[in-house]
Amino acid sequence: MTSLADLVALGERMGYAGEELREFVSHEQARGREERHEERERMARKEEMERMARKEEIERKKEEIEQHTKLELARIELEKAKIAAGQSKESNSSGFERPKVELLQFVEGRDDMEAFLHRFQLTASAHRWNKKMCFHTLSGLLTGSALQCLHALGTDSQNYDGLKSALLKRFLVTEEGFHTKFREIIPSHDEDIDSFVARLEKVCDRWLELASVEKGNYEQLRELILREQVYTSLHTSLVTFLKERAPKSLAIIKELTTHYKCVYPDRPIRKDAIVANTATFTKKVKEQPTDVRPSARPNTRGYQQPFPLAQRRRTYSTGPNWQH
Numbered sequence: 001m002t003s004l005a006d007l008v009a010l011g012e013r014m015g016y017a018g019e020e021l022r023e024f025v026s027h028e029q030a031r032g033r034e035e036r037h038e039e040r041e042r043m044a045r046k047e048e049m050e051r052m053a054r055k056e057e058i059e060r061k062k063e064e065i066e067q068h069t070k071l072e073l074a075r076i077e078l079e080k081a082k083i084a085a086g087q088s089k090e091s092n093s094s095g096f097e098r099p100k101v102e103l104l105q106f107v108e109g110r111d112d113m114e115a116f117l118h119r120f121q122l123t124a125s126a127h128r129w130n131k132k133m134c135f136h137t138l139s140g141l142l143t144g145s146a147l148q149c150l151h152a153l154g155t156d157s158q159n160y161d162g163l164k165s166a167l168l169k170r171f172l173v174t175e176e177g178f179h180t181k182f183r184e185i186i187p188s189h190d191e192d193i194d195s196f197v198a199r200l201e202k203v204c205d206r207w208l209e210l211a212s213v214e215k216g217n218y219e220q221l222r223e224l225i226l227r228e229q230v231y232t233s234l235h236t237s238l239v240t241f242l243k244e245r246a247p248k249s250l251a252i253i254k255e256l257t258t259h260y261k262c263v264y265p266d267r268p269i270r271k272d273a274i275v276a277n278t279a280t281f282t283k284k285v286k287e288q289p290t291d292v293r294p295s296a297r298p299n300t301r302g303y304q305q306p307f308p309l310a311q312r313r314r315t316y317s318t319g320p321n322w323q324h
Helices: 004-013 019-086 113-126 131-139 144-152 160-170 175-184 193-210 219-233 236-245 250-263 273-287 309-317
Strands: none
Touching: 004 019, 113 131, 113 160, 131 160, 144 160, 175 193, 193 219, 193 250, 219 236, 219 250, 236 250
């Protein structure tokens, strides 16, 4: 932007004076304002075009996801139709019909028992199995401690509902189990705040459901518990950032955390992710002796290395006096 003094000096160098100089300065000022106005309009148009391009990209990705979901659902329905059309029935010595359905065994430590039973129940409902068939089919999928639950049922071993109840209790799919899980849950490695809060909400809802808490009477309590657990699970620097802004809901917490990650992309959200590593490193450094020079090569042969020469001399000089 050219100042008034610069325009006057420029006009005088060009030979203008008096009224002509004033007209020249006014004209240049008007032209400058027009150029700045055009520049602002150009930037506004550019930003609008970029915003529209981002919006179109989001819509395109959304359509792709929806299309992929529709195709996947169609494939699943086709597989179900093939299974239903090609399923044959055979009887075994127990007198129940063994289904010809490929089911995965339960593997302790890898599978979640509640999710496993939910998937099994969906399969059983889709094929209209009775409880006797459900019991025999489920018992053939159990391994490890889940199989021990089956053996421990005794006379109740033919009860499908009893087997499910025993499995849920064994793997802590209970009110106390979900309460403990809710208190101990923390973000996994590189997990974002939306995914973590979604998992936290699911565990909280299951805990309150198993505790027979009626919906409609605990929403404020649920919000308070979730906020408290979020603060307990997140990194101290992030918790400080959030509490300074006093968010009143989980939605605001997620929004603030997303903003925090944009500003500090290298900082973790997981509790004490950096402090723990730093403390461990500091502890190892402090444990190293300061008066012993390290050897040139690491000891990989398993025997004890001798003291350095300087330390042997110091030990000899400070040892007992052997003169008589």
